[in-house]
Structures are given as structure tokens and as C-alpha cells.
Amino acid sequence: MLDEDQGLYTIGTVAELIxxxxxxxxxxxxxxxIHPERKGRQRRYSNNDIKRLQFIKYLIDQKGLNIAGARHIISMYSCWYNRNCKGGAYRNSPISVNESKACWKIQNTFCLIASDKAEMCNSCALLKSCQAGEECNIKDNG
Incomplete structure (x- = not known):
């Protein structure tokens, strides 16, 4: 089974893909x-990194946001750096979704509504350190 967070692709390959x-x-x-994995001095992007990049590109190209605006939007995604993010659900799904917030992970889906505060990572130390510009140890958490 493929680990969606394993860094597989070089920057050149990913640049072509997106x-x-x-x-x-x-x-x-x-x-x-974005925080790709590093192997020595080389960046390695995962499948989830590619999805993140596609969402960033969408925010900038389609929604007209600048980098600061995109950073602000993604800061509202509690699972942006979470390895175990399940993605979203489609409208009219039996799962509760926030129809005003598109999911970054699965195109044309919406963010799930957290059933309790423990599911919301916006108060976790990892997210706070990433937002503060500190080094994020993303691959070690999850």
C-alpha cells in the first residue's frame, strides 16, 4: 500500500505535473x-503535497489570491499538515460537510464538520508552530 505522504517526486517532476x-x-x-520532505538538499514531494500544491494554485490562479491570502485561507484548514487527513465529502452526502469550505484534498468536495473539538487541529501545538513560521516536523506527527 502506498503512503500518500511519502516523498517520491522531484521538484522538476512536480512543476511539470501542476x-x-x-x-x-x-x-x-x-x-x-508547503513543506516537502528533504533528502539531503533535494526536495521530495508526496502525492498529498501535489494535492496541496494544486489547491494553492487554484487559490492563486482561479480565486485571485496572493500568497498572503492563500496562506490565510490554508491556515483555516486544520488538517493541512496532518498526515491522517481523511479528505472531504460530496454535497448531499450523509456525512456532515461545510458547504462554504471546499476541501483541499479531494477536488469538488467539502470539508467535514468536526463532531467534537478533539478533531479540530487549529488549537494543536503543531499547527501553531507552523503558522508562527517555526520549523514544522510534519512527517513525524500524525
Whole structure:
């Protein structure tokens, strides 16, 4: 079974896949929008990283946000850096969804509504440190 958070792809491959310049991906990383795995000096992007990048691209290209706006939006996604994010659900699903908040992980789905506060990571130390610009040990948590 493939680990969706395992870094497999180089920056050049990912840039081609999402039709962006590699330097754009570096800029997004410097602005804490994405945190690819590192092997030595080389970035390795996972399948979930690609989904994150596609969502960032959507926010910037389709919604007209700048980097600060995109960073603000993704800060509201409690599962942005969470390895175990389940993704979203479709409208008219028996699962409760927030129809005003598109899910970053699965295109054309909506964020799940947390059934209790324990499911919301917006108060967890990992998310707070990432938002404060500190180093995020994302791959070690989850």
C-alpha cells in the first residue's frame, strides 16, 4: 500500500505535473504554504503535497489570491499538515460537510464538520508552530 505522504517526486517532476515553474514552488515553500520532505538538499514531494500544491494554485490562479491570502485561507484548514487527513465529502452526502469550505484534498468536495473539538487541529501545538513560521516536523506527527 502506498503512503500518500511519502516523498517520491522531484521538484522538476512536480512543476511539470501542476504546470508551474520550479521557482514558484520554492517561493511557495519559503512562504510556508508547503513543506516537502528533504533528502539531503533535494526536495521530495508526496502525492498529498501535489494535492496541496494544486489547491494553492487554484487559490492563486482561479480565486485571485496572493500568497498572503492563500496562506490565510490554508491556515483555516486544520488538517493541512496532518498526515491522517481523511479528505472531504460530496454535497448531499450523509456525512456532515461545510458547504462554504471546499476541501483541499479531494477536488469538488467539502470539508467535514468536526463532531467534537478533539478533531479540530487549529488549537494543536503543531499547527501553531507552523503558522508562527517555526520549523514544522510534519512527517513525524500524525
Amino acid at each position: 504546470e508551474e515553474h520550479p521557482e514558484t514552488l520554492r517561493v511557495w515553500e519559503r512562504n510556508n504554504l
